[in-house]
Amino acid sequence: MSGLARVACLTAAMTAGSTALADDLPPGLVCRVEGYDLALINTGATPVAAGTVIGWSVPFARADGRHDFDAPLPSGGMVMLGGVLESSYLRPGTPCHLAPGDDDP
Numbered sequence: 001m002s003g004l005a006r007v008a009c010l011t012a013a014m015t016a017g018s019t020a021l022a023d024d025l026p027p028g029l030v031c032r033v034e035g036y037d038l039a040l041i042n043t044g045a046t047p048v049a050a051g052t053v054i055g056w057s058v059p060f061a062r063a064d065g066r067h068d069f070d071a072p073l074p075s076g077g078m079v080m081l082g083g084v085l086e087s088s089y090l091r092p093g094t095p096c097h098l099a100p101g102d103d104d105p
Contacts, residue, residue: 024100028075031056031096035089038081038096040067048073055099061088063103089102 028044038055038056042048050072057064062086073079 025054025098026052029054029073029098031095031098032066032089033058033085033092033096036083036085036087038084040073040079040081040098042073042075042077046090047073047075047077053099053101055101055105056096057105058085058088058094058096060094061085061090063088 026042026044026048027046028042029048030041030043032039032041038058040054040056047067050069052069053066054069055064055066065081065084067079067081069079099105
């Protein structure tokens with residue numbers, strides 16, 4: 001197998017793995033940095049079920065954690081995780097990542 005073909009296979013495998021993880025997240029659940037806080041927003045058409053557990057990370061701030069939804073999050077709903085970025089005040093648009101359960105994002 002040539003070097004280029006090997007890179008293409010590795011890229012496809014890595015992309016497939018990332019996609020499989022993303023499929024385990026509630027559809028439409030996104031995160032957004034808001035100063036010292038992190039917003040979890042349901043942009044999907046269905047509620048995020050109570051009991052759902054997600055991991056989150058903000059690499060720039062070297063911050064991560066997990067959130068357990070104790071109540072359903074309706075479509076268009078938002079949960080603010082206040083102060084989770086501690087002393088890192090970040091502007092909206094700073095990348096954040098989500099992963100299902102206790103997985104590292």
